[in-house]
Amino acid sequence: MIVNKQLYTSTNIKMMRRMADLSQKQLAELAGLHKETIIRFERGYFGMRESNLKKIIDILNEHGIYIEYIGNSISIKRIEPPNGGKNVHSRCF
Numbered sequence: 001m002i003v004n005k006q007l008y009t010s011t012n013i014k015m016m017r018r019m020a021d022l023s024q025k026q027l028a029e030l031a032g033l034h035k036e037t038i039i040r041f042e043r044g045y046f047g048m049r050e051s052n053l054k055k056i057i058d059i060l061n062e063h064g065i066y067i068e069y070i071g072n073s074i075s076i077k078r079i080e081p082p083n084g085g086k087n088v089h090s091r092c093f
Contacts, residue, residue, distance in 0.1 A: 003053050007067050007074060013056060014042040019078045020063035031055040 017027050017038075024042070028035040033052060041048045048056070060066075064079045 003050050003057065005047070005053075007069075008053055008057060010042050010044045010048075012067060012074065012076065013048075013053075013060075016060045016065045016067065016076055017042075019076060020060050020065045022059075022063065027056065027059065030059045 017024070020027075022030075024038040025035045028038045031038075031052065032055065037048075037052070040046060065076065066079060067074060067076050069075075
């Protein structure tokens with residue numbers, strides 16, 4: 001997978017993490033990273049190494065959070081399992 005860094009910005013990753021209902025600590029543990037790495041990335045202090053960004057994206061996807069282009073905007077969606085009983089949530093910006 002090639003990561004489109006224009007899609008997976010620090011702001012989008014933060015929004016996706018929140019939609020996945022994961023704390024920074026939980027995401028860091030699942031990705032095998034330090035919590036401070038997640039905090040600093042989300043604050044825009046530095047770019048994430050592509051290999052680490054792939055891990056984060058995979059984890060968020062496993063939690064049903066996806067990002068896509070719709071027209072000229074980006075949509076972040078939470079897709080619940082069919083038996084989850086919840087509606088699909090999305091945010092466009």
